[in-house]
């Protein structure tokens with residue numbers, strides 16, 4: 070792509086995921102953050118002032134964004150007129166978020182969302198670009214329903230599943246039937262740091278509201294099929310999940326147990342992981358990690374601190390593949406929850422939607 074950069078608005082720009090969007094989009098070759106928006110409380114302030122004392126990333130606030138005046142994310146018309154599309158990471162109720170995103174889409178502004186409000190909407194694609202790029206086709210039906218020509222909503226799935234779903238996907242031809250997964254989730258997934266959540270130092274909390282349901286249900290839509298203007302969820306495999314909050318800043322680890330209809334050999338599994346690449350890699354999208362999946366032979370890898378930034382935080386690392394007494398295999402997988410699992414996954418999705426012509430300059 071050599072044309073002018075698309076103008077991007079970040080809704081919910083002051084929160085943890087919003088900050089990640091702002092950081093990841095600094096110097097992006099196709100997209101430029103020209104507008105930041107948040108709640109009425111932050112509106113009117115310079116972005117650098119609005120995030121003062123709560124900028125959670127190690128990198129500096131990008132100079133091009135620091136001086137922007139924060140808009141009110143609810144000013145749909147004014148924001149829509151100013152940008153080509155928006156990323157959405159607002160902190161509102163599910164109902165408010167669902168309405169806000171539809172308002173933008175109806176105002177002809179594409180929305181690529183980190184929020185869960187529309188993940189269950191059958192004509193909204195929920196995308197991991199390497200796995201279900203074809204689900205973007207459902208946007209045509211969504212546009213008809215919303216009466217939009219240019220606007221639409223696309224979402225990315227929950228961060229908790231973005232390690233094990235990519236690891237299992239290349240093995241689909243062996244018919245995975247049962248999956249048990251335990252996730253060990255970083256505190257940034259709750260929008261927190263150790264400063265803002267001291268209770269998490271030297272502690273594990275065995276409950277994350279709504280997380281187990283999302284971890285079990287959302288993969289079925291990702292593996293679903295397009296039929297009659299809807300994504301129809303897959304029936305197999307059955308997934309059971311336990312999700313724990315652990316004292317880690319970034320990076321969600323998953324311990325996975327899987328049983329197949331036809332058990333692949335260890336060599337088959339390793340070869341399929343090694344050779345797997347998706348449309349983002351084939352198209353050479355700017356944020357596509359190469360490789361997407363990396364397997365470590367060392368018993369002590371992947372480790373959160375060492376491996377979460379693989380592929381600039383967009384890759385998934387896997388290790389400890391071994392036979393299991395109850396299932397066929399067990400292994401561990403790791404992904405960066407605020408990069409691949411949140412803002413980075415949404416940026417890659419927007420790149421794919423742009424490459425395929427769904428998002429265009431006005």
Ligand SMILES: N[C@@H](CC=O)C(=O)O
Pocket residue numbers: 226227228229254255257258259277280406410411
């Ligand atoms: N709900 C997750 C965030 C992922 O989207 C978490 O709490 O870690």
